[in-house]
Amino acid sequence: PPLTAAPSAPAPATSASGAAGPAPDWPMYHGDPAHDGVSQAMPDVSGALKVIKTVKLDGAVYASPIAVDGVMVVATENDSVYGFDARGNQLWHxxxxxxxxxYERPCGNIDPLGITGTPVYSAQTGEVYLAAEHGRTVGHDLIALDLHTGKVRWRKDIDLPGPTPAAMQQRGALAISGGRVWVSFGAEFGDCSNYKGRVVGVRLDGTGDPVMFDPSTRRQGGIWNPAGPTVDAAGHLYVVSANGSSFPGAAYDHTNSVLELSSSGKLLDSFAPSDWAQNTEGDVGLGSQGVALVGAKWALLGGKSGPVYVLRQGHLGGIGGQVSATDVCLPYGGAAVDGSVVYLPCxxxxxxxxxxxxxxxxxxWHASGQIAGSPVVGGGRVWALDQSGGVLHALDPATGQTLQQVSVGETSRFATPAIYGSLVLVPTLTGMAYVRTS
Known part of the structure; x- marks a missing residue:
């Protein structure tokens, strides 16, 4: 497909407070490789929240914005990527x-389908990486853009042999480890046709053949949650596969599982609930929440079937090998982790x-039932969306009570904000909202 770029004259870099110099970066989903979702640099919130800018874009925004060196990068389902400054001025498109x-796909609930997974930035290359679905002959490309101009540096087909590209959806946030960009795949909404859960790794310069890991030898096992791979301090990737095609009586196939992969994509360890096969038969179990890493010891996640599991990093425990399992809630999306406290998007x-x-x-604590968005933390607040009402809530971390709130517009179910200085950047179904917090 043709490429069009429209850079405008770069504006001087400004911080989120308007002073010279950029704020600390937020270069990927929830800010860092472990997806903690915590900003230590956000100023304490004071006064009412205010939407200072709403930018209308050419499509819905399902991915989280990212912010690097004064450039706010946001991608749409119309296969467009924009760069804005901290005041909401467009730098490039x-x-x-x-x-x-x-109509080109056997099922699904996003129309049109373009860029859904959150992009990731590499300081090593100065490039933003994103996965775009294209139409006509449906497929998926990994694309590298120059952060400051939006110029396409390279693109690579990431539809590897096996499943049907039109049945595959790229929803998970992209990650970087071992000199590669990692892209996870699941199914379209409806779990139709010939799809397979898959993680694909491509070198940062786009050269060479991609590497991949498939949890299932047959089909299904989608790695679909929007948090994508979580990366630990050793560069290992933690991903979650959903229900597979092996029902009770069949051999375990690494679906309905937490999988620890090396930085080259090799399977190192796994965990599955003891009832993984029964959960697969009922289309419940794991898959809906990304792995939350708590310190260097614990890994935590829940799913569609109810229990929230605590696992031991580096020794996930195999089938039924959790450290603990507690009926807490059904989390969907990405958690935030602040010390030993985990904020779950129930x-x-x-x-x-x-x-x-x-x-x-x-x-x-348990927040009000409509506040179910994937949270982030900063400025003495927990930030989460009431997606149905289009409202951003600033919660007290000690009680879960709403201290401030502001309407931002309709968002997707899995929308999660980004933090840049004193700004909260919110993806919406029409573009992006800039919320000033102090």
């Missing part, structure tokens, strides 16, 4: 492809849980 309309309202020294969970 590039159309990387033509998105896929619904379908019936955000929960704060603490992991103790023995790996057991203690529920601290």
């Amino acid at each position: 590039v159309s990387v492809s033509t998105p896929s309309p619904a 379908t019936d309202g955000l929960r704060a849980v603490r992991v103790d020294s023995a790996g057991h969970l203690h529920v601290l």
Whole structure:
């Protein structure tokens, strides 16, 4: 497909407070490779929240914005990527492809389907990486853009042999480890046709053949949650595969599992609930939440079937090998982690849980039921969306009570904000909202 870029004259870099010099970067989903979702640099919130800018774009925004060196990067389902400054002035715009309309695909609930997974930035190359679905002959490309101009540096086909490209959806945030960009794949909404959960790794310079890991030898096992791979201090990738095609009586196939991969994509370890096969038969179990890393010891996640599991990093435990399992809620999306406290995006309202020294969970509070978005933390607040109401809530980390709130416009179910200085950047179904917090 043709590429079009429209850079405008770069504006001087400004911080989120308007002073010279950029704020600390937020270069990927929830800010860092572990996806903690915590900004230590955000000023304490004071006064009312204010939407200082709403930018209308050419498509819905499902991915989280990222912010690097004064450039706010946001991607749309119309296969467009934009760069803005901290005041909301457009720096550049590039159309990387033509998105896929619904009639080209066997199922799904995003129309058109373009860029859904959150991009990632590499300081090593100065490039922003994103995965775009294109139409006509439906497929997926990994694309590298120059951060400051939006110019396309390279693109690479990442539809590897096996499944049907039109049945595959790239929803998970991209990650970087071992000199590669990692892209996870699941199914279109409806789990139709010939799809496979898959993680694909491509070198940062786009050269060479991609590497991949498939959890299932047959089909299904989608790695679909929007948090994508979580990366630990050793560069290992933690991903979650959903229900597979092996029902009770069949051999375990690494679906409905937490999988630890090396930085070259090799399987190192796994965990599955003891009832993984029964969960697969009922289309419940794991898959809906990304892995939350708590310190250097614990890994935590829940899923569609109810229990929230605490696992031991470096020794996930195999089938039924969790440290603890607690009925807390059904989390969908990406958690935030601040010390030993994890903020879970539960379908019936955000929960704060603490992991103790023995790996057991203690529920601290339960927020109002409509506040179910994937949270981030900064400025003495927990930030989460009421997606149905289009409202950003600033919660008290100690109680879960709403201290401030502001309307931002309709968002997707999995929308999660980004933090840049004193700004909260919110992806919406029409563009992006800039919320000033102090």
